Amino acid sequence: MGTRKKVHTFVRVKPTDDFAHEMIKYGDDNKSIDIHLKKDTRRGVVNNQQTDWSFKLDGVLHNASQDLVYETVAKDVVAQALDGYNGTIMCYGQTGAGKTYTMTGTTENYKHRGILPRALQQVFRMIEERPTHAITVRVSYLEIYNESLFDLLSTLPYVGPSVTPMTIVENPQGVFIKGLSVHLTSQEEDAFSLLFEGETNRIIASHTMNKNSSRSHCIFTIYVEAHSRTLSDEKYITSKINLVDLAGSERLGKSGSEGRVLKEATYINKSLSFLEQAIIALGDQKREHIPFRQCKLTHALKDSLGGNCNMVLLTNIYGEAAQLEETLSSLRFASRMKLVTTEPAINEKYDAERMVKNLEKELALLKQELAIHDSLANRTLVNYDPMDEIQIAEINSQVRRYLEGTLDEIDIINLRQIQEVFNQFRVVLSQQEQEVESALRRKYTLIDKNDFAAISAVQKAGLVDVDGHLVGEPDGQGFGLGVTPFSAKPGKKSKSKKTFKEQLSSSARKEGASSPVSGKELDVSTSKTQLTPSSKEGDVKDMTIREQETSSLEPLPSDSPKEELRPPRPSTPPPKPVAFEDFKNERGSEINRIFKENKSILNERRKRASETTQRINAIKREMDVTKEALNFQKSLREKQGEYENKGLMIIDEEEFLLILKLKDLKKQYRTEYQDLRDLRAEIQYCQHLVDQCRHRLLTEFDIWYNESFFIPEDLQVALKPGGSIRPGMVPVSRIMSLGEDAQDKFSQLQQVVLPEGPDSVAFYNAKVKTEQKHNYLKTMMGLQQAHRK
Numbered sequence: 093m094g095t096r097k098k099v100h101t102f103v104r105v106k107p108t109d110d111f112a113h114e115m116i117k118y119g120d121d122n123k124s125i126d127i128h129l130k131k132d133t134r135r136g137v138v139n140n141q142q143t144d145w146s147f148k149l150d151g152v153l154h155n156a157s158q159d160l161v162y163e164t165v166a167k168d169v170v171a172q173a174l175d176g177y178n179g180t181i182m183c184y185g186q187t188g189a190g191k192t193y194t195m196t197g198t199t200e201n202y203k204h205r206g207i208l209p210r211a212l213q214q215v216f217r218m219i220e221e222r223p224t225h226a227i228t229v230r231v232s233y234l235e236i237y238n239e240s241l242f243d244l245l246s247t248l249p250y251v252g253p254s255v256t257p258m259t260i261v262e263n264p265q266g267v268f269i270k271g272l273s274v275h276l277t278s279q280e281e282d283a284f285s286l287l288f289e290g291e292t293n294r295i296i297a298s299h300t301m302n303k304n305s306s307r308s309h310c311i312f313t314i315y316v317e318a319h320s321r322t323l324s325d326e327k328y329i330t331s332k333i334n335l336v337d338l339a340g341s342e343r344l345g346k347s348g349s350e351g352r353v354l355k356e357a358t359y360i361n362k363s364l365s366f367l368e369q370a371i372i373a374l375g376d377q378k379r380e381h382i383p384f385r386q387c388k389l390t391h392a393l394k395d396s397l398g399g400n401c402n403m404v405l406l407t408n409i410y411g412e413a414a415q416l417e418e419t420l421s422s423l424r425f426a427s428r429m430k431l432v433t434t435e436p437a438i439n440e441k442y443d444a445e446r447m448v449k450n451l452e453k454e455l456a457l458l459k460q461e462l463a464i465h466d467s468l469a470n471r472t473l474v475n476y477d478p479m480d481e482i483q484i485a486e487i488n489s490q491v492r493r494y495l496e497g498t499l500d501e502i503d504i505i506n507l508r509q510i511q512e513v514f515n516q517f518r519v520v521l522s523q524q525e526q527e528v529e530s531a532l533r534r535k536y537t538l539i540d541k542n543d544f545a546a547i548s549a550v551q552k553a554g555l556v557d558v559d560g561h562l563v564g565e566p567d568g569q570g571f572g573l574g575v576t577p578f579s580a581k582p583g584k585k586s587k588s589k590k591t592f593k594e595q596l597s598s599s600a601r602k603e604g605a606s607s608p609v610s611g612k613e614l615d616v617s618t619s620k621t622q623l624t625p626s627s628k629e630g631d632v633k634d635m636t637i638r639e640q641e642t643s644s645l646e647p648l649p650s651d652s653p654k655e656e657l658r659p660p661r662p663s664t665p666p667p668k669p670v671a672f673e674d675f676k677n678e679r680g681s682e683i684n685r686i687f688k689e690n691k692s693i694l695n696e697r698r699k700r701a702s703e704t705t706q707r708i709n710a711i712k713r714e715m716d717v718t719k720e721a722l723n724f725q726k727s728l729r730e731k732q733g734e735y736e737n738k739g740l741m742i743i744d745e746e747e748f749l750l751i752l753k754l755k756d757l758k759k760q761y762r763t764e765y766q767d768l769r770d771l772r773a774e775i776q777y778c779q780h781l782v783d784q785c786r787h788r789l790l791t792e793f794d795i796w797y798n799e800s801f802f803i804p805e806d807l808q809v810a811l812k813p814g815g816s817i818r819p820g821m822v823p824v825s826r827i828m829s830l831g832e833d834a835q836d837k838f839s840q841l842q843q844v845v846l847p848e849g850p851d852s853v854a855f856y857n858a859k860v861k862t863e864q865k866h867n868y869l870k871t872m873m874g875l876q877q878a879h880r881k
């Protein structure tokens with residue numbers, strides 16, 4: 093396995109009384125054959141100068157018996173087929189040279205039987221010698237005549253005539269012929285009778301269908317499949333032996349062919365030349381594509397030529413001088429075939445049914461083993477079977493309790509349980525995401541960030557203030573701003589100096605929109621210009637209550653920008669670009685200052701680099717001019733004749749000055765170039781710093797933004813280092829209430845103030861929810877109307 097092997101080539105010389113001793117000579121080792129042509133003996137045959145040829149082969153069979161031929165050519169190939177290697181044996185040569193005799197032999201005389209019956213015998217004998225394996229043998233017999241496929245075993249009563257013509261089909265397992273009958277044979281005798289059936293059909297067809305049996309290619313295939321009788325062995329091997337009797341290879345026109353004969357000859361010549369092309373391609377290691385599909389012969393033999401099989405070519409030749417031309421051409425074919433290498437490999441397969449059975453057995457064994465381990469470790473009642481719905485639901489509830497903080501730990505039981513815990517974490521997480529989203533949808537109108545039409549419609553309608561313009565990026569390297577998810581890191585809250593009114597007016601100045609931020613009103617005084625999805629109509633009362641509630645807790649600050657008091661947290665955050673401006677002026681001021689400083693350094697270096705480049709270019713140009721002038725001087729000097737003084741060249745002053753100038757320029761060039769290189773390194777470094785600062789600025793901003801506008805203040809206290817809530821353990825109910833504190837307070841208010849008693853809470857909660865849904869639908873309708881406008 094894995095080793096490359098050459099195609100084995102043999103020559104069999106047909107016995108004759110008229111052997112051309114002077115022209116055909118064999119090497120001492122019987123592995124080469126030399127052909128010598130007397131130049132004048134056959135006129136017209138040799139039109140080039142060559143008169144001698146030498147062919148190296150694996151063996152020359154002269155006056156060899158059928159027995160010896162089989163031993164030499166086929167025995168190993170057949171033996172290896174039982175170990176799983178595919179094998180192909182082909183007979184090639186001109187008509188009458190003995191191909192059929194070699195392959196099939198005579199059916200009348202047992203002693204003269206050919207490779208086919210002998211191979212079948214060997215297969216069955218070897219099966220008898222291997223009682224450890226259940227080996228099945230199948231055979232098929234295919235004939236290719238004028239590019240049509242014929243099943244030589246189709247006449248068998250149980251086969252029946254085929255309805256559709258046969259086709260060659262390729263699949264991952266290899267090539268097979270659809271429609272070709274394949275026959276299971278359990279003993280030698282059956283196999284022989286199949287062979288004879290085929291042979292007879294071949295001869296009958298030559299009469300009834302008027303086709304010459306030596307004008308077709310015949311492929312007899314023996315399929316072997318060996319399963320071990322040891323049931324635990326899942327592997328089994330398959331192989332096939334192709335025994336090919338090729339059509340006569342003689343050249344067209346030799347006998348003045350016409351009509352049917354001409355047609356046959358054309359097909360044969362074509363298919364043999366395609367076979368040759370495929371073989372040449374196979375012999376060329378650099379070739380990737382092998383033209384197998386050009387004719388039926390090579391296509392049908394695709395996985396039997398070269399590839400992973402053992403391959404033998406037997407060339408049948410005449411030993412007579414009159415046939416030397418064809419003999420030469422046959423030997424040339426053989427020597428080309430000898431170049432082909434194959435890589436024989438065992439065709440190993442897996443018996444799926446056996447494999448499943450074996451795995452089941454092993455599983456049962458391992459379970460028993462586990463049970464023993466558990467009882468030794470005093471663990472009882474551990475179930476290793478797949479979990480049912482109830483067990484999964486229990487794990488889901490554990491995960492929820494763990495997240496809420498009511499369960500400290502989830503006990504580890506076994507691997508399956510651990511996997512299910514992770515699985516349920518994912519389930520809970522995605523449910524929470526959905527809940528958060530739908531809560532947001534109930535409260536806000538969410539618009540797809542990329543849906544510009546919807547955004548502009550909303551803007552036109554004055555419903556939402558969306559703004560995502562490039563902020564604070566004079567050089568155009570902007571960034572998009574969007575609603576930050578609730579998962580943003582908690583931290584300290586900072587104050588805003590500007591009032592929201594100012595922020596709004598500054599945001600109005602900005603162009604573009606990319607943020608899906610949709611806002612409710614920020615401030616009662618600006619509500620005219622603000623979009624208030626749920627307060628436009630029916631909800632006004634509701635909002636008023638909320639505003640009052642808010643203002644009663646935190647009085648509105650005055651309009652003065654110097655006012656140090658924190659402005660009330662709006663129910664909706666200000667647009668990010670506005671907030672970003674603020675951020676840069678206060679908490680982000682230091683980073684922003686460094687950012688700006690680095691950027692100005694970067695710009696200055698860039699400017700210097702560009703100036704240096706210009707200078708370098710100027711110097712380069714001057715150097716070119718000087719060089720040209722020098723060349724001119726030199727040529728002038730050469731024309732006028734040169735002066736030498738004690739071996740030193742005498743040059744005039746002008747040339748001397750030019751040389752000095754060039755030297756000077758070169759020095760300048762080098763200095764400037766070094767400067768440029770330093771500058772470039774510096775620029776790269778500065779660029780890196782600027783990028784870092786930008787990133788830091790944006791990250792800090794995001795954190796600040798979330799802290800300032802999204803996380804409830806009471807929660808912020810808890811989230812502070814040392815607070816009661818660990819990161820990653822924020823209970824769902826908390827997350828749900830983020831950004832909904834006003835709403836929360838309203839519900840609480842209702843629950844406290846309402847006189848009907850605790851039973852009414854569910855009722856009112858339901859009412860609030862219905863109202864929210866109602867408002868959402870109303871807003872959406874408003875949006876659609878605005879869009880239509």
Ligand code: ADP
Binds near residue numbers: 105107191
């Ligand atoms: P091919 O198939 O190449 O056209 P055949 O095998 O039909 O040639 O051979 C033509 C004739 O020569 C047949 O009658 C065959 O019996 C005979 N023949 C060929 N080779 C031998 C051989 N080695 N010994 C005896 N007879 C042979």
Ligand code: MG
Binds near residue numbers: 191306
């Ligand atoms: Mg023949």
